[in-house]
Amino acid sequence: MNIAIADDRVEDLQATEDYLLRYFSARHPEVMSDLSISTFPSAEKFLEVFDPGRFDLLLLDIYMEDMTGMEAAEAVRLKDDRVPIVFLTTSQDHLLEGYRVFASGYLMKPLRENAGEFNHTLDHVFKGLMQTERTITAPVEGREIEIPLRKIVYVETGNSHALCFHLTDEVAQVRLTYAQVQEMLSGDDRFLECHHRIIINMEQVRRMEAEEFTMKEGSRVPISQRRKKEAKTAYMHYIAHR
Numbered sequence: 345m346n347i348a349i350a351d352d353r354v355e356d357l358q359a360t361e362d363y364l365l366r367y368f369s370a371r372h373p374e375v376m377s378d379l380s381i382s383t384f385p386s387a388e389k390f391l392e393v394f395d396p397g398r399f400d401l402l403l404l405d406i407y408m409e410d411m412t413g414m415e416a417a418e419a420v421r422l423k424d425d426r427v428p429i430v431f432l433t434t435s436q437d438h439l440l441e442g443y444r445v446f447a448s449g450y451l452m453k454p455l456r457e458n459a460g461e462f463n464h465t466l467d468h469v470f471k472g473l474m475q476t477e478r479t480i481t482a483p484v485e486g487r488e489i490e491i492p493l494r495k496i497v498y499v500e501t502g503n504s505h506a507l508c509f510h511l512t513d514e515v516a517q518v519r520l521t522y523a524q525v526q527e528m529l530s531g532d533d534r535f536l537e538c539h540h541r542i543i544i545n546m547e548q549v550r551r552m553e554a555e556e557f558t559m560k561e562g563s564r565v566p567i568s569q570r571r572k573k574e575a576k577t578a579y580m581h582y583i584a585h586r
Contacts, residue, residue, distance in 0.1 A: 345473070346380045346398065350390040350416065351405035351432060356453060357383050360403055360432060363455050367466050387416035396424040400473060403451070405432040417445040426494075426547070428469050446583075448472065480528045482509070482518040491516070493532060497548045497559050499525055501541040512548070512561060533582060538575045539568040546582045 347364060351357040361381050368375050382399075384390035387408050402420065404413035417429050428448040449465040452458040479490045497510045501522055509516045518525075522541055529535040534547045538557060544565050550558045552575075557565045567575050 345375055345378055345400050346382070347401045347403065348382045348384065348390060348394070348399045349403045349432075350384040350387055350408065350413065351403075352386050352408045353405070354385070356405065356432065357385065359455050360451075363459070363462055364403075364466075367463060371463070371467070372470065387411035387413060391416060391419055394420060394423070396427070399427060401469060402427055402429045403432055404429060406435075407433065414445070417447070421445050428472060430465060430469060475532055475534070478532065480525075482516075482520055484516050484518050489516075493529070493534070493545070494547065496535075496545045497561060497563060498542060498544040498565050499529075500543075510563060536575060536578050536582075538571055539566050542566070546579055549579065552576065552579050 349357060349360050349364075351360060361383055364381060365379075368379055382393075384393075387404070388411055390404075391411075402417075404416050406413040408416075413431055413433075417431075420427065420429065425446070429445060430449045430451055431447055432451050432453060434453045448469050451462055451465055455462055475493070478493045480493065481488055482491055483489075491509060491511070495511045495513070497512060499507065499509055502508050502517075506517045507520055507522060507525065509518055520528075525543070526537075529543060534545050535543050536546055537543050542565060544557055544559070548559050548561070550560045552558075552567075554572075556567055557579075559565060
């Protein structure tokens, strides 16, 4: 797991790294052998090395000089809409702004006075990170393959009654029943049945319209009349809490 911290106060940068090490050592020791924490003294220095997929989690101080953490987050979102961003701050004034960049949480400074909230926020973020890495095993053309859940755009039963996984980079027909797939995806709040025998990954939605979802790779997935209200409520809840 690769984590980046950007803060222009040296003592706060060190404190954040120390609290992260304590958190993972106490709550998720299995991560420690693969944990890498990179620290940056400014938003500019961080953005010089940032690339999509390089980091699994970003901790950005809001009140940095020159470029703020919020501005850095906006630059990140132009390249990467998936990586979780947690803000470090001494004020709650920016909570609404955080929705624009889909912030995963806020850590209040000084951390020593907010250790409980630090752990609570990291618990929430870590759960999401573990969900992102989940896979399912499916038989495809006589062999078993691992399908990362994050790569699923939507699942549907086609005209030939074959179950199709529309992935970010291919379409795969799998030898599973729709009920089996429902069970595999249950408990993961990214997935929503928006139409009869169609399940979408809300992480892959670009926008929701009255009659359909437009997915990030361009597909249009219908919403049934019967599920329209439920689908809208579920999607708005997902956007607000992801």
